[in-house]
Amino acid sequence: xxxxxxxxxxxxxxxxxxxxxxxxxxxxxxxxxxxxxxxxxxxxxxxxxxxxxxxxxxxxxxxxxxxxxxxxxxxxxxxxxxxxxxxxxxxxxxxxxxxxxxxxxxxxxxxxxxxxxxxxxxxxxxxxxxxxxxxxxxxxxxxxxxxxxxxxxxxxxxxxxxxxxxxxxxxxxxxxxxxxxxxxxxxxxxxxxxxxxxxxxxxxxxxxxxxxxxxxxxxxxxxxxxxxxxxxxxxxxxxxxxxxxxxxxxxxxxxxxxxxxxxxxxxxxxxxxxxxxxxxxxxxxxxxxxxxxxxxxxxxxxxxxxxxxxxxxxxxxxxxxxxxxxxxxxxxxxxxxxxxxxxxxxxxxxxxxxxxxxxxxxxxxxxxxxxxxxxxxxxxxxxxxxxxxxxxxxxxxxxxxxxxxxxxxxxxxxxxxxxxxxxxxxxxxxxxxxxxxxxxxxxxxxxxxxxxxxxxxxxxxxxxxxxxxxxxxxxxxxxxxxxxxxxxxxxxxxxxxxxxxxxxxxxxxxxxxxxxxxxxxxxxxxxxxxxxxxxxxxxxxxxxxxxxxxxxxxxxxxxxxxxxxxxxxxxxxxxxxxxxxxxxxxxxxxxxxxxxxxxxxxx
Amino acid sequence: xxxxxxxxxxxxxxxxxxxxxxxxxxxxxxxxxxxxxxxxxxxxxxxxxxxxxxxxxxxxxxxxxxxxxxxxxxxxxxxxxxxxxxxxxxxxxxxxxxxxxxxxxxxxxxxxxxxxxxxxxxxxxxxxxxxxxxxxxxxxxxxxxxxxxxxxxxxxxxxxxxxxxxxxxxxxxxxxxxxxxxxxxxxxxxxxxxxxxxxxxxxxxxxxxxxxxxxxxxxxxxxxxxxxxxxxxxxxxxxxxxxxxxxxxxxxxxxxxxxxxxxxxxxxxxxxxxxxxxxxxxxxxxxxxxxxxxxxxxxxxxxxxxxxxxxxxxxxxxxxxxxxxxxxxxxxxxxxxxxxxxxxxxxxxxxxxxxxxxxxxxxxxxxxxxxxxxxxxxxxxxxxxxxx
Numbered sequence: 001x002x003x004x005x006x007x008x009x010x011x012x013x014x015x016x017x018x019x020x021x022x023x024x025x026x027x028x029x030x031x032x033x034x035x036x037x038x039x040x041x042x043x044x045x046x047x048x049x050x051x052x053x054x055x056x057x058x059x060x061x062x063x064x065x066x067x068x069x070x071x072x073x074x075x076x077x078x079x080x081x082x083x084x085x086x087x088x089x090x091x092x093x094x095x096x097x098x099x100x101x102x103x104x105x106x107x108x109x110x111x112x113x114x115x116x117x118x119x120x121x122x123x124x125x126x127x128x129x130x131x132x133x134x135x136x137x138x139x140x141x142x143x144x145x146x147x148x149x150x151x152x153x154x155x156x157x158x159x160x161x162x163x164x165x166x167x168x169x170x171x172x173x174x175x176x177x178x179x180x181x182x183x184x185x186x187x188x189x190x191x192x193x194x195x196x197x198x199x200x201x202x203x204x205x206x207x208x209x210x211x212x213x214x215x216x217x218x219x220x221x222x223x224x225x226x227x228x229x230x231x232x233x234x235x236x237x238x239x240x241x242x243x244x245x246x247x248x249x250x251x252x253x254x255x256x257x258x259x260x261x262x263x264x265x266x267x268x269x270x271x272x273x274x275x276x277x278x279x280x281x282x283x284x285x286x287x288x289x290x291x292x293x294x295x296x297x298x299x300x301x302x303x304x305x306x307x308x309x310x311x312x313x314x315x316x317x318x319x320x321x322x323x324x325x326x327x328x329x330x331x332x333x334x335x336x337x338x339x340x341x342x343x344x345x346x347x348x349x350x351x352x353x354x355x356x357x358x359x360x361x362x363x364x365x366x367x368x369x370x371x372x373x374x375x376x377x378x379x380x381x382x383x384x385x386x387x388x389x390x391x392x393x394x395x396x397x398x399x400x401x402x403x404x405x406x407x408x409x410x411x412x413x414x415x416x417x418x419x420x421x422x423x424x425x426x427x428x429x430x431x432x433x434x435x436x437x438x439x440x441x442x443x444x445x446x447x448x449x450x451x452x453x454x455x456x457x458x459x460x461x462x463x464x465x466x467x468x469x470x471x472x473x474x475x476x477x478x479x480x481x482x483x484x485x486x487x488x489x490x491x492x493x494x495x496x497x498x499x500x501x502x503x504x505x506x507x508x509x510x511x512x513x514x515x516x517x518x519x520x521x522x523x524x525x526x527x528x529x530x531x532x533x534x535x536x537x538x539x540x541x542x543x544x545x546x547x548x549x550x551x552x553x554x555x556x557x558x559x560x561x562x563x564x565x566x567x568x569x570x571x572x573x574x575x576x577x578x579x580x581x582x583x584x585x586x587x588x589x590x591x592x593x594x595x596x597x598x599x600x601x602x603x
Numbered sequence: 604x605x606x607x608x609x610x611x612x613x614x615x616x617x618x619x620x621x622x623x624x625x626x627x628x629x630x631x632x633x634x635x636x637x638x639x640x641x642x643x644x645x646x647x648x649x650x651x652x653x654x655x656x657x658x659x660x661x662x663x664x665x666x667x668x669x670x671x672x673x674x675x676x677x678x679x680x681x682x683x684x685x686x687x688x689x690x691x692x693x694x695x696x697x698x699x700x701x702x703x704x705x706x707x708x709x710x711x712x713x714x715x716x717x718x719x720x721x722x723x724x725x726x727x728x729x730x731x732x733x734x735x736x737x738x739x740x741x742x743x744x745x746x747x748x749x750x751x752x753x754x755x756x757x758x759x760x761x762x763x764x765x766x767x768x769x770x771x772x773x774x775x776x777x778x779x780x781x782x783x784x785x786x787x788x789x790x791x792x793x794x795x796x797x798x799x800x801x802x803x804x805x806x807x808x809x810x811x812x813x814x815x816x817x818x819x820x821x822x823x824x825x826x827x828x829x830x831x832x833x834x835x836x837x838x839x840x841x842x843x844x845x846x847x848x849x850x851x852x853x854x855x856x857x858x859x860x861x862x863x864x865x866x867x868x869x870x871x872x873x874x875x876x877x878x879x880x881x882x883x884x885x886x887x888x889x890x891x892x893x894x895x896x897x898x899x900x901x902x903x904x905x906x907x908x909x910x911x912x913x914x915x916x917x918x919x920x921x922x923x924x925x926x927x928x929x930x931x932x933x934x935x936x937x938x939x940x941x942x943x944x945x946x947x948x949x950x951x952x953x954x955x956x957x958x959x960x961x962x963x964x965x966x967x968x969x970x971x972x973x974x975x976x977x978x979x980x981x982x983x984x985x986x987x988x989x990x991x
Contacts, residue, residue: 338636338680400630405682441630470635470680484631489649490642491635 016101050079065093125596133574134320143171145325145549152568154202168272181453218543231279236305243297260362321571345383392497394435403504413504439469543583620693626685633677647687669957675886715893772944794967833868
């Protein structure tokens, strides 16, 4: 067999840092390789010219190497057919798809190219050796992904440590009012799962804790978990709330996305798991003054379970698998000054609106505009939500805030179109007379039942404007939203009382630290990189470390839950058999080459 | 009527400076942030779409590119780095080459080498011709008087002949512009009245560039206005008062003062523009086409040689003044003969004309929409060019 290797570049960054020239030299020395050609950036391939080349060099197999080489495949397949060769002998060496990036990028690219030259699937040849596996699993992050994964592993009978940074599990989903497209109440789906986690005998829930370091090899990791001082005895606390009543401190509530306040000793929300109060050391007067002042909560606690002098604790865990489910944060809307977030009081982010419209939120679910109230303690006038406030007569919802935008997030955050449509529904449901405008670029209603949901929102009378709104301004005390209505070729401007910004998703704070700790790569935007885009979307470069949910890339709740279940299966695989695969990185180029050679079908 | 698309149009626009048009995904952000974009002239997104689709004829009929002053707001806020502002700029270059029936403009915009070569050629011919002319009838050591090397009376005649030729080119191109944008549009309601009622806009916009002044940043407008007014003052002085300018110590003080002001204006504003383009200080200066550099350098060179000539003449170095005069003329003639009808400078005619025609068109459309050509349109409909 005579083989030709074509190195194609679909973008200037092709190869993720691999030295393509070195890959070319390596390929030229592989058996049966007759021709190695490196094509320029985005070559315009002419099948007839390629066919002439194939005939001239008498090639029987073509290997296209590069990022997403399938992009170039049609031209080569056609060329092979024109040259009267077997068109199926066009093989792909997919660099990006098989994790070529960072250190060892060149070696990996060589290995992938070698497998394609031998005609052996990379995933088959690059199968690491197996090793013994500790049954217990560590789940980092207690959102819906972490909860689902933990529950499924625990239901499989294996031990799970669920580490959650905040005082409760639940994550962002606990904040939501409804889910799309079914309009189920989010809490009704989530809270039973949260309770199940709290009660499961196979789950050790470590809330208010952080993973400090991880060492070891796949199958036997040693994790150091820092348990922050909760200062309230988790088991003794009955969540009576007396401590919170007497606490004089008021700070913005994280759970209410900052539109309401909480105390320094607080429970994030009534259904929190564990259902116990905690002391926020950053705002607690007693902690901040080293015990000089306050301490009222500890004195009043009827169960005497508050110890304001408590110290944190460090825990050592032995686990086989690590599941990363750290989720996301929303983009800081104040970084886009044209929408006036932080300037106009009634410009809200998506999470703020979720809390506003939620029956457990500060207004009891009434959609109202902010009212100017005098804050006696701070002696200033503040815009706050008051359940008695005025309802907006018109609401604009702006899609793609910071998304698909080279100045912010170049990617699509995938959930915003649908949650924006959900917002339109909630506005129309609660305020049937209010006008509701949606400004969108492209409507990405891609999931099961999503298109029908979009149609339903249109039928409900929401004005859907194709065109990203450009500016939110205020004229004579009236907010104005301006944008181009592309479908009518005109610039439109609507007076509105409330603007909802469909902010995109960004990786969770400190995921860079976690990536370094675990030795797993992140993509250009900071999402954790999966081992194989198509074939292994839950695994990572590091054996025994898996990713689930939005931390791997923006996705909606159904996809997150599905991926979390998949990850649980991966972790159970090792836990059940006591054996599992080592890291891909444990294989050297010659290992992969040798195995690929051994797998070549005898002709 | 079916619209013919030219799939190669986008490639054809590349030499004119449009490079990132295909990145546009039509979010409409640019049209909404543009202070000038208002019904019925919504841009820059729509022209970008025409360009992506290759709708050549539709683009030819667009006045929109001339209504844009490239404040750069659209490019700064573009989520795709598609550079809508630069696309509008390159469309202006492309339209200029379309209006020009000789094809010279197309040649210049597509190849700076040709433009430079043509300038060089005209410069050499001018220099040789004036040198021969001077030697045939005067003395190199005499700047004025009966034996003057280049007597102002002769130069005056030459100026007027040159002006007539240029005007012929420019006007015929402007007529083509009218035909592309108004004349051949069968859907446009006929409204001769609006040509008259809007006629004031032509001189008003030419002289004040008041539309430019509506941009958020006033700096570029001031510099641009200074350059244009200086040029006009200089033109008037040269066309009507050339004899007074060269007649030695007895120069009329008004000519003197105006001449100095205009010269200062030309030097300062062309240096400012060159500096901005070099520093790429704002979106509109980030991308410079070769024609921009040639144009600005030429103006500066003309002004500087003019100053030198003036100084030499005033200090009594007549022979040196005459040599400088030849160099000055060798720069002025290509600048006028090539830049005004065929290159960047032609926008001095096209832009006010476009604003005027846009108003005529908008008024005609507004009248037709109301189904009544007689009544006065309401303020809203008659003034669609105001800032939104």
